[in-house]
Amino acid sequence: MVVYAAEQAVAIAAVRRACTLTTAVFNNLVKGETLVKGDKSPVTVADLSAQAVVNTILLHAFPSDPIVGEEDAADLRENKVLCARVIELANEVLSVPPSELAEEKASWGLGEHRSEGEVLQAIDRGNYEGGRAGRMWTLDPIDGTKGFLRGGQYAVCLALINDGRVELGVIGCPNLPLDPAIPDGPAGALFVATRGRGAFQYPLSTVVGSKIPPVSLRMPSLPFENLSFLESVEKAHAALDTNAKIAQLLGVKCEPVRMDSQAKYAALARGDSSGGVYLRLPANTEYREKIWDHAPGSLLVEEAGGIISDAFGKPLDFGAGRFLGKHYGVVGAGKEIHQKLLEGVQQILKEEGKLA
Numbered sequence: 038m039v040v041y042a043a044e045q046a047v048a049i050a051a052v053r054r055a056c057t058l059t060t061a062v063f064n065n066l067v068k069g070e071t072l073v074k075g076d077k078s079p080v081t082v083a084d085l086s087a088q089a090v091v092n093t094i095l096l097h098a099f100p101s102d103p104i105v106g107e108e109d110a111a112d113l114r115e116n117k118v119l120c121a122r123v124i125e126l127a128n129e130v131l132s133v134p135p136s137e138l139a140e141e142k143a144s145w146g147l148g149e150h151r152s153e154g155e156v157l158q159a160i161d162r163g164n165y166e167g168g169r170a171g172r173m174w175t176l177d178p179i180d181g182t183k184g185f186l187r188g189g190q191y192a193v194c195l196a197l198i199n200d201g202r203v204e205l206g207v208i209g210c211p212n213l214p215l216d217p218a219i220p221d222g223p224a225g226a227l228f229v230a231t232r233g234r235g236a237f238q239y240p241l242s243t244v245v246g247s248k249i250p251p252v253s254l255r256m257p258s259l260p261f262e263n264l265s266f267l268e269s270v271e272k273a274h275a276a277l278d279t280n281a282k283i284a285q286l287l288g289v290k291c292e293p294v295r296m297d298s299q300a301k302y303a304a305l306a307r308g309d310s311s312g313g314v315y316l317r318l319p320a321n322t323e324y325r326e327k328i329w330d331h332a333p334g335s336l337l338v339e340e341a342g343g344i345i346s347d348a349f350g351k352p353l354d355f356g357a358g359r360f361l362g363k364h365y366g367v368v369g370a371g372k373e374i375h376q377k378l379l380e381g382v383q384q385i386l387k388e389e390g391k392l393a
């Protein structure tokens with residue numbers, strides 16, 4: 038079994054730095070009075086500069102690894118104002134010298150100022166097409182852009198894939214409570230999973246994190262009546278009406294919990310009292326799921342003892358390119374209930390005429 042210790046250290050540093058950036062953008066731009074309703078530019082600026090930060094660090098630490106990133110720099114090459122803002126923000130974070138507390142290294146490209154060309158090139162480094170062979174990273178610099186804008190859940194998501202299999206996943210959730218039992222307590226959680234070596238939660242802040250040991254995550258075994266479904270907030274992202282029918286069929290009594298981003302996978306993996314089942318059946322069958330929206334989250338759940346599959350029990354395929362391989366929906370739950378959940382999902386899909 039490959040340990041991926043160096044990759045894990047680099048990925049944690051990259052996600053932590055990107056979360057520092059997204060938090061600053063939220064506090065300065067989204068929360069500020071300056072934002073006109075419906076203006077998406079803060080999230081664009083945060084997305085692009087967070088991708089610049091993570092890709093710059095990966096590029097220095099692992100120069101030959103390709104990256105499948107959600108964003109690209111095409112818009113920045115057209116828009117000088119946006120471009121200047123992204124370069125400024127990325128540099129605010131990248132130029133901070135390596136932190137001993139966070140066990141960072143100067144060789145990861147930290148502590149230096151980057152030129153416009155270098156920042157744009159780093160963002161475009163995410164253009165890799167993915168595929169079945171070899172090693173690659175996949176990055177979603179802000180997953181849950183809608184959640185980010187409403188001050189809800191969002192996540193910085195990074196995964197290492199080798200020969201189509203997710204080997205390492207790191208997810209930063211700046212707005213997720215560290216302790217699910219204290220929803221109004223300190224927020225900011227970092228989730229790390231390595232294949233065959235378990236799933237862990239760390240505090241996102243290194244200042245706090247240097248004192249608190251990581252928590253090993255194990256999904257509890259809950260019967261359907263004591264758990265709730267974890268669902269997207271956005272109705273366009275998942276067939277929420279279908280979920281409601283499945284929940285009723287299986288005897289689920291609790292209301293569904295809706296949150297944006299792969300924070301749902303984190304809540305499932307650590308067994309938040311509210312969690313238990315991840316269900317994402319397509320609201321629109323034309324939409325194709327991207328690998329960066331599921332790679333680290335699915336490994337996190339599997340390493341915490343759960344199963345992630347499509348509606349027919351097929352494992353998710355991360356080796357088919359930038360999109361997930363052929364599948365129908367995403368279904369996640371603990372090992373003990375996953376099969377029963379699949380049967381319920383298939384029965385309702387049949388009743389709705391969605392299965393051939």
Ligand SMILES: Nc1ncnc2c1ncn2[C@@H]1O[C@H](COP(=O)(O)O)[C@@H](OP(=O)(O)O)[C@H]1O
Pocket residue numbers: 107177179180181182183268269270271273274275296297298299320321324327330
């Ligand atoms: N019609 C659709 N169906 C399913 N997912 C969609 C979608 N349109 C966008 N998405 C994806 O849903 C992600 C958010 O997932 P969730 O609904 O779990 O919060 C988005 O990630 P980004 O916010 O990174 O763009 C986006 O990639």
Ligand SMILES: [Mg+2]
Pocket residue numbers: 177179180181329330
């Ligand atoms: Mg996403």
Ligand SMILES: [Mg+2]
Pocket residue numbers: 107177178179180181182
């Ligand atoms: Mg995104």
Ligand SMILES: [Mg+2]
Pocket residue numbers: 107182
């Ligand atoms: Mg997006």
